[in-house]
Amino acid sequence: MSELLLSAQHLTKRFGGLAAVNDVSVDLYRDRIHAVIGPNGAGKSTLTNLLSGDLPPTAGSIRLNGEETAGHAPESISRMGLGRSYQKTNIFLPFTVWDNVRLAAQSRERHSPWNPLHWVSSARGLTRVNERCERAIELAGLTQRTHTVAATISHGEQRQLEIAMTLATEPTVLLLDEPLAGMGQAEAESMVALLQRLKKDHAMMLVEHDMDAVFALADQLTVMVNGQVIASGSPVEVRNDPLVQAAYLGEEH
Numbered sequence: 717m718s719e720l721l722l723s724a725q726h727l728t729k730r731f732g733g734l735a736a737v738n739d740v741s742v743d744l745y746r747d748r749i750h751a752v753i754g755p756n757g758a759g760k761s762t763l764t765n766l767l768s769g770d771l772p773p774t775a776g777s778i779r780l781n782g783e784e785t786a787g788h789a790p791e792s793i794s795r796m797g798l799g800r801s802y803q804k805t806n807i808f809l810p811f812t813v814w815d816n817v818r819l820a821a822q823s824r825e826r827h828s829p830w831n832p833l834h835w836v837s838s839a840r841g842l843t844r845v846n847e848r849c850e851r852a853i854e855l856a857g858l859t860q861r862t863h864t865v866a867a868t869i870s871h872g873e874q875r876q877l878e879i880a881m882t883l884a885t886e887p888t889v890l891l892l893d894e895p896l897a898g899m900g901q902a903e904a905e906s907m908v909a910l911l912q913r914l915k916k917d918h919a920m921m922l923v924e925h926d927m928d929a930v931f932a933l934a935d936q937l938t939v940m941v942n943g944q945v946i947a948s949g950s951p952v953e954v955r956n957d958p959l960v961q962a963a964y965l966g967e968e969h
């Protein structure tokens with residue numbers, strides 16, 4: 717059995733009278749991709765925001781590498797091992813790939829960004845951060861683009877850059893929000909290959925609308941509708957679930 721890295725139990729998030737996430741439990745294991753799917757407004761982004769600490773839950777618990785994360789700020793949860801890529805790009809377009817990744821890596825250091833001089837003054841810290849950046853760029857398949865300005869790389873490469881920026885914080889758990897959004901077929905295929913490579917060392921939760929990619933990648937699927945889980949299981953179990961077919965997948969899958 718793979719190692720359990722993140723366990724979210726009975727999570728609920730209410731916005732006034734609306735339960736955007738209603739009693740949802742998700743376990744993420746190393747070397748497994750857990751996809752969360754559902755129609756618009758199902759609560760997928762809210763669930764991601766709860767796991768990353770961007771929103772506090774109304775109820776429920778989240779344990780990351782054995783530690784409760786409720787009440788921690790997103791930066792602290794990031795230092796505990798959670799990496800998140802956002803649907804909307806976080807990239808500084810005028811900066812090079814290297815500078816973007818380096819800024820992200822720096823955010824993991826305890827004394828940054830509030831005291832950058834402390835970070836710069838430590839030669840060992842500098843080497844460590846640089847090595848981490850090189851590794852992240854290589855893992856994301858962007859070595860050839862290291863010194864290219866982010867504004868001039870393709871849309872697909874920008875999504876790879878977001879992943880490199882996330883990897884630079886050395887997460888054990890990765891939350892990926894629509895990494896294939898807006899991609900053509902070739903770009904999507906190379907992103908699928910990248911996610912498959914990353915699986916080996918990480919537990920991953922993937923929120924994605926591209927069903928071909930989801931069914932190619934996921935070991936486990938959770939289907940949400942109106943804040944609730946209507947099905948959870950292997951891709952085959954979920955594909956054959958009549959409730960899922962009626963509520964979400966239609967006749968296509």
Ligand SMILES: Nc1ncnc2c1ncn2[C@@H]1O[C@H](COP(=O)(O)OP(=O)(O)OP(=O)(O)O)[C@@H](O)[C@H]1O
Nearest residue numbers: 731734735736754755756757758759760761762763
């Ligand atoms: N900050 C907020 N305040 C009030 N309601 C919110 C807030 N954030 C989300 N909601 C509501 O919660 C519900 C779930 O939204 P959420 O964005 O999590 O869905 P989603 O599954 O990610 O949708 P999409 O696929 O369109 O991104 C929606 O009804 C949305 O309007």
